[in-house]
Amino acid sequence: MTTVLDPTSESRPAERALLQRPASLEGQVVALLDISKPRGDVFLDRIEERVVAAGGAVKRYRKPTFTKPAPVDLRHEIATQCTLVIEALAD
Amino acid sequence: MSDASAVPVLPEGLVVIVKRECATCELVAPLLADIATAEVPLTVYTQDDPTFPGTVPATHDADLAISWHHDIETVPTMIVVRDGAEVERTVGWHRDTWRRLTGVGDLGADLPDMRPGCGSMSVDPDLEHVLRARFDSDGLAARRVEFAAAEDPFEAMFARGWTDGLPVVPPTAERVHRMLAGTTRAADEIVCIAPPDLVELTVEKIAINAVMAGCQPEYLPWVIAALEAVCTDEFNMHGVLATTMPVGPVIVCNGPGTRAIAMNSGVNMLGQGNRANSTIGRAVQLTIRNVGGGRPGEVDRATHGNPGKLSLCFAEDEEGSPFGALAQSRGIPAGRDAVTVFAGEGPRCMVDQLARTPEELVASLAAMLVAQPHPKLVIGFDAILLISPDHGRLFREAGWGRDRLIAELSTRLERDASTLVRGVDGIAEGLPAGFADAGPMPKYRPGGLLVTYGGGGAGLFSTVISGWVNGGTGSDPVTVEVTR
Numbered sequence: 001m002t003t004v005l006d007p008t009s010e011s012r013p014a015e016r017a018l019l020q021r022p023a024s025l026e027g028q029v030v031a032l033l034d035i036s037k038p039r040g041d042v043f044l045d046r047i048e049e050r051v052v053a054a055g056g057a058v059k060r061y062r063k064p065t066f067t068k069p070a071p072v073d074l075r076h077e078i079a080t081q082c083t084l085v086i087e088a089l090a091d
Numbered sequence: 092m093s094d095a096s097a098v099p100v101l102p103e104g105l106v107v108i109v110k111r112e113c114a115t116c117e118l119v120a121p122l123l124a125d126i127a128t129a130e131v132p133l134t135v136y137t138q139d140d141p142t143f144p145g146t147v148p149a150t151h152d153a154d155l156a157i158s159w160h161h162d163i164e165t166v167p168t169m170i171v172v173r174d175g176a177e178v179e180r181t182v183g184w185h186r187d188t189w190r191r192l193t194g195v196g197d198l199g200a201d202l203p204d205m206r207p208g209c210g211s212m213s214v215d216p217d218l219e220h221v222l223r224a225r226f227d228s229d230g231l232a233a234r235r236v237e238f239a240a241a242e243d244p245f246e247a248m249f250a251r252g253w254t255d256g257l258p259v260v261p262p263t264a265e266r267v268h269r270m271l272a273g274t275t276r277a278a279d280e281i282v283c284i285a286p287p288d289l290v291e292l293t294v295e296k297i298a299i300n301a302v303m304a305g306c307q308p309e310y311l312p313w314v315i316a317a318l319e320a321v322c323t324d325e326f327n328m329h330g331v332l333a334t335t336m337p338v339g340p341v342i343v344c345n346g347p348g349t350r351a352i353a354m355n356s357g358v359n360m361l362g363q364g365n366r367a368n369s370t371i372g373r374a375v376q377l378t379i380r381n382v383g384g385g386r387p388g389e390v391d392r393a394t395h396g397n398p399g400k401l402s403l404c405f406a407e408d409e410e411g412s413p414f415g416a417l418a419q420s421r422g423i424p425a426g427r428d429a430v431t432v433f434a435g436e437g438p439r440c441m442v443d444q445l446a447r448t449p450e451e452l453v454a455s456l457a458a459m460l461v462a463q464p465h466p467k468l469v470i471g472f473d474a475i476l477l478i479s480p481d482h483g484r485l486f487r488e489a490g491w492g493r494d495r496l497i498a499e500l501s502t503r504l505e506r507d508a509s510t511l512v513r514g515v516d517g518i519a520e521g522l523p524a525g526f527a528d529a530g531p532m533p534k535y536r537p538g539g540l541l542v543t544y545g546g547g548g549a550g551l552f553s554t555v556i557s558g559w560v561n562g563g564t565g566s567d568p569v570t571v572e573v574t575r
Contacts, residue, residue, distance in 0.1 A: 002244045004262045005233040007253055007299045007381040009290040037207065065164060069216060076239030 001072065022084070025056035031082040033070065034062040047086065056084075095226050098160040101177065104132035105193060106170040108152065108163050111143035113209040116167050118202060119184050120144035126193045138166065138212045158213035159226050165208035169193075183208035229264055230278060233295060248303075253381055255373070255401055259303035270298040273308030274315065275575055282315055283322035285383035286329035287390045292318060296382050297374070304374035309352050310367055312573050313430060314374040317342050317404075320432040320571040321375065327566045331434045331559060332385040335392050338559040338566075339400035341435035341475065342372055343543055345407055345418035346428030348573060354406035358547035361405055361438050361477075361554065372402030397437035403556075405545065411480060412544035413487035420493055420542075421570040428573035433475055433541065434559040434566035439463065443482070444551040449489045452482060453496070456553065457503035461534055463557035467511045467521035469532050473539040473568065475556040479546040482553045493542050504534035536561065541568060 022028060030051050032044045048058045059082055063070040070078075078085060105126060109116040124146040127133045134150065137143050138158060141151035152158055161170070165182035171192055172178065181188045184206040190198045213222060224232035238247045244261045248254055260266065271278055271294070278295040285292040294315065301314050321328045321340050331338055344354060355365035363369065379385045387393070393400070409416045418429035441459045446452035456476075464472055478486070478496075486496055508529035513521040526532075539561065546554075559566050 001240045002238045002242075002261055002263065003235050004238070004244070004248075005231060005264060005267050005295075005299045006236050007233075007262060007296065007303055007377070009285075009288055009296075009382050009384060010234050011288065011290075011384075072237040073239045073241070076242055080241075 025051055025054040025084075028056045028084045029082045030056045030058050031078045031085045032058055032060050033078070033085065034060065036063060036065060051086075095156070099156050100175060101157075101161065101170065101172045102132065102134045103172050103175070104134065106134050106136070106172055107167055108136045108138065108158055108161075108170075108211070109144060109149075109167045110138040110209070110212060111140040113166050115184050115206045115208045116144070118206060119167055119189075119199070120146050122189070122199050122202075123147045125195055125198060131194065154225065155213045155218075155222060156226065158211055159222050163211040164214050166211050167208055168211070229268070231264055231267060231295060232279060232293075233267075233299060252386070253303065253377075255376060255380065257401070259377070260305055262299040262302040266302045267295070267298050270302050270306065270308050270311055271295070273298075273311035273575075276315070283319050285318070285322055285379060286385065287332060288382075288384035290382050290384070292322065292378065292382055297378055300378040300381055301370075301374040304377050305366065305370040306374050307352070307366070307370075310371050310374070312575050313344065313348070313352070313367075313371050313428075314378075316428075316430045316571045316573040317371065317375045317432055318378055320430055320569040321379070323569050325567045326432055326434065326569045328379060328383070328385075329390070330564075331566055332379070332391045334559060335394045336559055337393050337395050337397040337400075337436050338434045339397065339403065340372075340375060341399060341433045341556055342375065342404035343407065343417050343431040343433065343475070343541075344371075344404065344429075345409065345416040345423070345431070346573065347426065348428035349406035356406040356408040356545040360545050360547075361403070368404050368406070369402050372399075372404030375404075376400065376402060399435065399437050399556075403435070403437075407543050408480070408545035411483070413483055413491065414478070414493040414496065414542050414544055417541060417543050418570055421568075423570060423572055429570055430573060431541070431568055431570040433473070433556070433568045435475060435556040436464070436558070438477070438554045438556050441553045441555055442551070443553075446482075446485065446551075449485045449491055449499070452485050453499045454503055457500055457534075460500070460540075460555060461504055461506070463555055465520050467513075467515070467518060469506075469511060469522070469534050470536045470539070471560055471562070471565075473535065473541065473558040473561050475541045475543055475558070477543045477545060477554040477556070479550055479553050480544075480548050481551045483544055496542060497540055500540065501533060501535070505531045506534075508532045 034040050034044055051058050063074055123144055127147045135147055136152040136157050137149045138152050168180055168182050170177050170180040186199050186204050238244045245258045248259055276294050280294045281291045283292050297315055301311055352367045354367040385391055407416055417431055419425050423429040443455040446455055508526045511522045512524055512527050561567055
């Protein structure tokens with residue numbers, strides 16, 4: 001993994017801007033990211049059922065701790081394997 | 092810096108780190124009094140509010156040194172310290188674990204079995220770069236950007252818009268440290284304010300972009316000086332960016348330092364192949380792009396631009412020059428390193444292979460100069476004149492220095508205003524009608540022709556680099572001494 005120093009004025013987030021939402025879930029590969037809070041997996045199981053019913057495929061991921069952003073390798077994996085991400089904060 | 096980066100020692104016994112803005116910390120606050128009465132000493136650190144928890148004395152970890160250096164990710168965290176070393180820790184509230192670590196058998200009987208904690212302030216993404224600058228011994232304040240192991244760092248930098256269309260060198264901390272060794276100035280020193288976003292430009296940010304450009308550390312003082320120069324009101328970098336004209340900063344380097352860093356003042360001196368020439372100019376452009384926020388299609392609205400906007404930086408051949416260094420003519424003492432920045436277009440070749448006297452040559456040069464950037468526009472545009480060795484020989488042998496050359500050119504560049512007025516010769520461009528009786532007009536304002544010297548030993552060609560609009564509404568050349 002390479003870590004570099006940000007060459008910009010840092011007035012924008014290091015990541016890129018969001019794309020537009022697609023019109024439907026047909027043919028999309030949706031990443032569901034478990035942030036490791038208790039019973040989050042139960043909630044995501046229900047979400048998975050609804051995504052599949054709407055015509056999408058689902059891949060499940062888990063990040064090691066909710067106190068930090070997902071590791072960069074996990075983010076890269078999601079970006080290369082999926083077309084959509086559902087990310088939600090929970091408590 | 093070394094004090095802040097030293098890891099603070101934790102006291103013996105139990106150490107608990109909390110913050111008021113945490114429901115779980117509020118939940119366990121009453122228990123801390125129970126734990127404090129046990130045999131093992133208890134030390135409580137509070138991250139935010141020093142009056143919390145209130146049930147026991149607490150130390151305010153105001154600068155988050157304890158939390159940062161001991162990798163506190165969650166509050167509450169309880170750490171068992173024995174003989175100066177951490178033996179075990181637990182995060183959040185977990186009754187069985189807390190009873191075991193504290194030895195208080197009935198601890199928290201009326202609390203839920205467990206409750207997750209909250210994020211520690213020392214892992215707040217908004218604070219990360221502040222804390223890193225405060226505590227890491229590497230002394231670099233810039234935000235870190237991670238690329239995944241499977242990600243190509245060069246593609247990643249293209250994707251983030253950090254490049255000028257060519258690949259850039261990944262600015263790792265190690266490379267930036269090495270670059271910073273090229274100057275004695277502190278990394279956090281603010282050099283100037285970078286347009287268009289008016290950002291404070293630190294030595295560190297310049298070094299990061301200099302790494303990306305491919306500079307050697309010994310080039311850094313030149314890059315810094317050039318940025319000091321372009322960020323002045325006189326040079327007006329914002330205007331140079333925003334104009335639809337094709338101009339960009341042209342950097343003329345003078346002094347013995349140009350030879351020390353092996354700049355090119357000879358064959359192909361305006362072209363490719365020399366690392367110092369190419370990367371110094373490129374570092375200035377990348378810095379204005381990345382830190383200042385000046386990018387093509389955004390603030391940069393050039394109709395065509397020119398390849399010199401990637402980089403156009405050269406050194407004069409001072410030893411061979413009959414004219415003395417440009418920087419000297421602009422007030423820098425002889426023998427000192429300096430840069431002169433000029434808002435210029437791309438270079439234009441001026442051919443004369445037959446002149447054998449200085450008079451013939453200046454007549455020829457004047458005929459070509461008069462057309463830049465338009466034959467009927469005068470005074471409002473400056474120009475850099477780069478005389479080649481083959482052309483320069485004629486002036487040297489005749490004993491013509493800088494002032495004589497400019498005077499001889501000026502005589503031949505003078506034309507009557509009536510020939511320059513709009514509409515004359517069927518050309519709409521030109522001077523307003525009111526100038527019709529103004530008499531002889533010079534092509535250049537006083538000081539508007541910047542004479543320089545250099546190039547390969549063979550070739551009866553010189554070069555003109557014409558400029559943007561000059562004066563208060565445009566850009567004036569600026570000369571800055573290079574300091575290490």
